[in-house]
Amino acid sequence: MALNYSKETLKHFRNPKNIGEIKNPDAFAEVGNMVCGDQLAFTLKVEKNKIKDIKFLSFGCASNIATASVMTEMVKGMTLEEAKKFDWNKIVGELEGLPSQKVHCSVLAVEGLKKVILNYEEKNKK
Amino acid sequence: MNIYLDNAATTRVDKRVIKKMLPYFDNKYTNASSIHFPGQENDIEINNCKKEIASVLNGNSQNIVFTSGATESNNLIIKGVMRANVNKGKHFLISAIEHPCVMESARELLGEGFEFDYVPVDKNGVVVLSELEKKIRPDTVLISIMAVNNEIGSIQPMIEIGKIAKRNDIYFHTDAVQAVPYLKIDIKKWQVDFLSLSAHKFYGPKGVGLAYIDKNIKIRPIIVGGGQEDGIRAGTYNLPGIVGMTEALKLSYQERDSYLKEVRNIRDYFWQEIKKKIKNINLNGDLKNRTPNNLNIMFKGIEGEAILIDLSLKGIHVSTGSACSAQNLRTSSVIKALGVEDDYMNSNIRFTFGRYNKKSEVDYTIDKLIKTVERLRSFTPIK
Numbered sequence: 405m406a407l408n409y410s411k412e413t414l415k416h417f418r419n420p421k422n423i424g425e426i427k428n429p430d431a432f433a434e435v436g437n438m439v440c441g442d443q444l445a446f447t448l449k450v451e452k453n454k455i456k457d458i459k460f461l462s463f464g465c466a467s468n469i470a471t472a473s474v475m476t477e478m479v480k481g482m483t484l485e486e487a488k489k490f491d492w493n494k495i496v497g498e499l500e501g502l503p504s505q506k507v508h509c510s511v512l513a514v515e516g517l518k519k520v521i522l523n524y525e526e527k528n529k530k
Numbered sequence: 531m532n533i534y535l536d537n538a539a540t541t542r543v544d545k546r547v548i549k550k551m552l553p554y555f556d557n558k559y560t561n562a563s564s565i566h567f568p569g570q571e572n573d574i575e576i577n578n579c580k581k582e583i584a585s586v587l588n589g590n591s592q593n594i595v596f597t598s599g600a601t602e603s604n605n606l607i608i609k610g611v612m613r614a615n616v617n618k619g620k621h622f623l624i625s626a627i628e629h630p631c632v633m634e635s636a637r638e639l640l641g642e643g644f645e646f647d648y649v650p651v652d653k654n655g656v657v658v659l660s661e662l663e664k665k666i667r668p669d670t671v672l673i674s675i676m677a678v679n680n681e682i683g684s685i686q687p688m689i690e691i692g693k694i695a696k697r698n699d700i701y702f703h704t705d706a707v708q709a710v711p712y713l714k715i716d717i718k719k720w721q722v723d724f725l726s727l728s729a730h731k732f733y734g735p736k737g738v739g740l741a742y743i744d745k746n747i748k749i750r751p752i753i754v755g756g757g758q759e760d761g762i763r764a765g766t767y768n769l770p771g772i773v774g775m776t777e778a779l780k781l782s783y784q785e786r787d788s789y790l791k792e793v794r795n796i797r798d799y800f801w802q803e804i805k806k807k808i809k810n811i812n813l814n815g816d817l818k819n820r821t822p823n824n825l826n827i828m829f830k831g832i833e834g835e836a837i838l839i840d841l842s843l844k845g846i847h848v849s850t851g852s853a854c855s856a857q858n859l860r861t862s863s864v865i866k867a868l869g870v871e872d873d874y875m876n877s878n879i880r881f882t883f884g885r886y887n888k889k890s891e892v893d894y895t896i897d898k899l900i901k902t903v904e905r906l907r908s909f910t911p912i913k
Contacts, residue, residue, distance in 0.1 A: 409839070439873065462911070463833055466835060
C-alpha cells in the first residue's frame with residue numbers, strides 16, 4: 405500500500421485555495437491535533453445565512469491541505485443548512501480519489517466545517 | 531532534477547557490482563546445489579564469497595547463511611534461536627528503537643509463550659547499558675540490539691553490549707544493516723553470535739542479505755525445503771545476488787576512508803547551512819555519535835509528510851523516518867523513544883546522504899528546503 409496522490413490532490417497541495425485567516429470572522433473552529441499530525445483551523449464569514457467566505461490554516465500532510473482546499477471551494481455560497489449536510493465523499497470525488505489511509509483527512513475537514521458553523525450558530529442564537 | 535537523499539532506505543547499485551553479477555544470469559546460471567561440474571563450480575564460488583565476507587567481518591566463513599535480506603535474517607535469528615533454545619529459557623531483550631522486522635518477530639513470539647523486554651535509549655538514541663543489565667533475567671536467552679539506528683543513525687556500544695552478554699551467558703544478535711561501512715564490523719571483537727546484513731544498503735542488489743549464525747548454537751529454520759545452508763535456510767542459492775553482495779561489501783570497506791570523509795563533508799555542510807538559514811529546527815539525536823550519512827531534523831510547526839511531498843515535487847527525495855513508516859503512517863517509535871514531545875512527533879525529516887550525492891545537489895536542496903519550510907509555515911495554525 406503505497407501513497408499515490410492524484411494529480412488533483414497534488415495541485416491543491418501546491419496551490420491551496422482559501423488558505424489563511426479571515427480578519428474579524430463571524431466564527432472560528434479548530435479540529436484535529438498535532439499528535440495525530442493533522443490540525444485544521446477554520447474562519448468563517450456569513451451573509452444572508454450563506455457562506456460568504458471560509459478560510460483555513462493547516463498543520464498537516466498533503467491530503468490534509470488538499471481536502472480543506474477543495475472543500476472550502478465547494479461550500480462557498482452554500483446556505484448553512486446545505487453546508488451542514490456536506491458529505492466528505494464529495495471531497496474524495498473532487499480530488500479524483502484519495503489513498504485509502506488518507507480518506508480520514510476528508511472526514512476531518514468536514515468535521516471542521518460543521519464545527520465552525522456550530523460556532524457561528526451558537527454566537528448568533530436569538 | 532532528481533536528488534536522492536534517502537540512502538538509508540536503499541542505495542543505487544554500484545556499476546562495478548552489476549558487472550560482477552551479470553555472468554551469473556547468463557553463462558554461469560547453474561544451480562549451485564547440482565552435482566554436475568558447472569553446478570559445483572558455482573558451489574565453489576559461494577564458498578569463496580563466504581570466505582571473502584568472513585574476512586571483511588572478522589568472522590568464520592562457515593557461519594555465513596545467505597538470505598533474501600536483513601528482514602529475513604532478523605526473523606530467522608530471533609524466532610529461530612528462541613524456538614530452538616527453550617531449555618535455556620523463554621525470555622529475550624530488544625532495544626526500543628529496533629527496526630519493525632525485529633519488533634514484529636518479537637511480538638509474534640509473545641503468542642508462543644515467550645516474553646521480551648525493551649531496553650530503553652537515552653535522548654540521543656543510544657541504549658542505556660545499566661538498564662540492559664537490570665532487565666537481564668536468569669531465563670534470558672538472547673539480546674538483540676541494532677548496531678546503527680535506521681532513523682537517526684545513532685551508533686550503539688557493540689563492544690560493551692557484547693561483554694554484558696558474554697558475562698551473563700546470553701546470546702547476542704545485532705542487526706547491522708545500517709552499519710556498512712560506517713562501523714568496522716568485527717564479529718570477534720563485538721562478541722556477536724548473530725548478525726544481519728542487506729546488500730542493497732551498501733550499493734549492492736536488493737533481495738539478498740546474510741545471517742551470520744554461530745553454528746554451535748541451536749537454531750530452528752523458518753524456510754525449509756532442499757536443505758541448503760546446512761538446513762538452516764532452504765531455497766536455491768541466489769548466485770548473482772551473493773556475488774553482487776560480496777563485491778559491494780568488499781568495495782565498501784576498501785573505499786571506506788575516502789567515502790566516510792566525503793559523505794561527512796556533504797552532511798556537515800548541509801546541516802551547518804540550514805541551521806543558519808532556517809529557524810526553529812532541531813537535530814534529533816546527537817551529531818557526534820551518529821553515522822556520517824544521517825541527519826534527522828525536526829521542523830517545528832509543520833508536518834513531515836507535507837515537507838516530504840513538497841520536496842519530492844521539486845525532485846528532492848527524502849523520508850519521514852524509515853521507508854516502512856510510509857506504509858502504515860504510524861508515528862515513529864524511534865523518535866518517540868528519544869523522549870520527543872508528542873506535539874513534535876510529526877515534524878521530522880530524515881536526510882541520508884550517499885556515495886553519489888554532489889555538493890551542487892546539496893546547494894539546490896538547501897535553497898528548495900528553505901522555500902518549502904517558508905511556504906508550509908506561512909499557513910500553519912501552530913503558534
